[in-house]
Amino acid sequence: MAQKHQVAANSAAEPKKRRRVEFSAADSGVDPNDCIKIFLVSGKEEVGAADNPSLNAIDLSNFFEGDGKIYGYQGLEVIYVMRFVLNHLSVWVNIISFHSFLDITYNSKSDAGKGITDLTSTLKKNYCLWFYCVPIFFMFIEHMYMEYCREMLKNGEILQKKISNEHGNNSDVIRMGMQNKATGQLYSRLVPLILLLVDGSNPIDVTDPSWEMYLIIKKAVDHSGNDQDCVVGFSAVYRFYCYPNGLRLQLGQILVLPPYQQKGYGRYLLEVLNDVAVKEEVYYITIEEPVEKLQHLRTCIDVSRFLNFDPIQNAVNATSSQLQHGKISKKAYIPRFLPPSNVVEDIRSIFKVNKMQLIPCWEILVYLGLDTS
Numbered sequence: 234m235a236q237k238h239q240v241a242a243n244s245a246a247e248p249k250k251r252r253r254v255e256f257s258a259a260d261s262g263v264d265p266n267d268c269i270k271i272f273l274v275s276g277k278e279e280v281g282a283a284d285n286p287s288l289n290a291i292d293l294s295n296f297f298e299g300d301g302k303i304y305g306y307q308g309l310e311v312i313y314v315m316r317f318v319l320n321h322l323s324v325w326v327n328i329i330s331f332h333s334f335l336d337i338t339y340n341s342k343s344d345a346g347k348g349i350t351d352l353t354s355t356l357k358k359n360y361c362l363w364f365y366c367v368p369i370f371f372m373f374i375e376h377m378y379m380e381y382c383r384e385m386l387k388n389g390e391i392l393q394k395k396i397s398n399e400h401g402n403n404s405d406v407i408r409m410g411m412q413n414k415a416t417g418q419l420y421s422r423l424v425p426l427i428l429l430l431v432d433g434s435n436p437i438d439v440t441d442p443s444w445e446m447y448l449i450i451k452k453a454v455d456h457s458g459n460d461q462d463c464v465v466g467f468s469a470v471y472r473f474y475c476y477p478n479g480l481r482l483q484l485g486q487i488l489v490l491p492p493y494q495q496k497g498y499g500r501y502l503l504e505v506l507n508d509v510a511v512k513e514e515v516y517y518i519t520i521e522e523p524v525e526k527l528q529h530l531r532t533c534i535d536v537s538r539f540l541n542f543d544p545i546q547n548a549v550n551a552t553s554s555q556l557q558h559g560k561i562s563k564k565a566y567i568p569r570f571l572p573p574s575n576v577v578e579d580i581r582s583i584f585k586v587n588k589m590q591l592i593p594c595w596e597i598l599v600y601l602g603l604d605t606s
Contacts, residue, residue, distance in 0.1 A: 260345035262302030265293040271429060273492060289491070293429075297355060305349030306339045385415045386450065386462060393505050403452040404465070404498070406505045411444045420446060423467060423488075431488060443472045447506065449489070449498050465493040468502055475516040482510055482518040482585075487527065499527075503534055510585035517587045535594045538584055545598065548576045553602035570599065 294301030342349055389407035409416040417439030424436045437444050449466040466489035475481045484506065489499045510518040520531065539545050552570045572580075572595045577588050586594075 260304050260347045262300065262304050262347070263306065265297055265301070265303055268303070269293055273490060292432075296428075297350070303350045303352070304347040305344055306342045385419060386448070388413060388415065389448070392447070392509065404501070405450045405452070406502065407448045407450055408509075409446045409448065410442065411439055411446070412442045416446055420469070423464075426490070427486065427488060430491070431486070434486065437469050437471075437485060441471075444485075445470045445472070447502060449502055451493070465490055466498050466502060468506065470506065479516045480513075481516040482506070484518065484520045484523075500530060500534065503531060507534070507538075507585070511583075515585055517581055517585045519587060519590070531590070532593050532597070535584070535586055535590065536597050539580070539594060539598060542580075542583070544579050545572070545576050545595075548573050549595070549598045549602045552599050556599070556603065571595070 297303065337352060386407060386409075389409040392406045392408050409419070411417055411420075420437070420439055427434045427436065447468045447470060448464055451463045451465045452460065453463055454460060466487075468487040469485045471483045471485050473481050473483060487499070487502065489502075506518060520527065523531065556570070572588075572591060577591060580586050580591050581588070
């Protein structure tokens with residue numbers, strides 16, 4: 234018994250060993266801009282191709298709740314060290330049918346305190362993406378819908394054929410009204426690109442018959458040698474009533490897909506819209522909240538239209554002469570030299586351009602008319 238009490242006393246004297254408990258690091262989240270890639274393809278051969286660059290979308294974190302990050306996706310890179318990384322998320326969008334294929338890969342996922350982001354629901358809710366997660370089904374649906382798109386485009390009105398531009402591409406502009414249900418369905422498939430590529434944009438009301446779509450269709454040949462029509466850009470135009478018995482056009486949206494930008498398609502589409510305004514005798518055409526580059530392009534187009542218009546050139550010459558020889562610097566008040574009212578009305582009547590758009594063009598024309606010598 235004495236021996237037993239001695240062992241017990243020795244055990245009590247020894248300090249108790251504490252079990253070491255390790256906690257995983259807090260989930261810091263992943264920036265969607267670092268892990269989401271968006272591609273445009275024209276056929277199944279381009280899906281997954283290494284030479285197909287991804288698009289530069291707007292800030293994708295705006296579409297995710299909270300702090301705009303993705304949580305719960307983990308990738309084991311170093312033993313016993315967990316990094317919360319989403320390896321890869323790709324969205325492939327067909328530029329003919331505008332069906333989408335979503336491919337998500339990751340090493341593992343778990344809730345580390347901030348939940349697990351439901352990527353599929355978030356993309357469908359915020360991007361309006363209707364996609365397929367099985368590539369074979371995506372290819373099958375895409376092939377069927379291509380034929381449907383061709384038939385649908387045949388119902389549109391071809392406004393202007395362009396044999397070739399400076400890059401040797403044949404293209405047409407087709408107008409489709411929202412009275413046709415198929416037009417609304419096609420626009421709905423373009424909505425994801427509008428949300429992803431145009432900052433601050435919102436979809437139009439496809440049930441309003443006053444909206445019209447103008448599509449730039451590029452004639453091309455696929456990998457099998459068959460003809461195919463690719464949508465390379467589009468615009469949405471609204472027809473407003475203008476008192477007492479006229480109409481005015483307002484360009485609400487315009488987008489040229491990134492692979493076809495800087496190739497003259499945007500200018501081509503604006504020129505077609507100007508022709509529509511003139512031929513249909515609308516009051517004038519405007520652009521809703523144009524970005525700086527779009528406004529610059531429109532101004533360049535209008536200045537070139539006004540250069541050979543005698544009434545405005547006569548007024549420009551008179552203003553330029555007054556600026557050169559009128560000793561403006563000695564006057565207490567320097568006038569702005571706005572265009573005469575008759576010129577403003579002539580420009581509106583003939584070119585369908587309002588005074589607000591005319592003024593920057595007028596200032597450029599006056600500057601060009603000055604004798605710098």
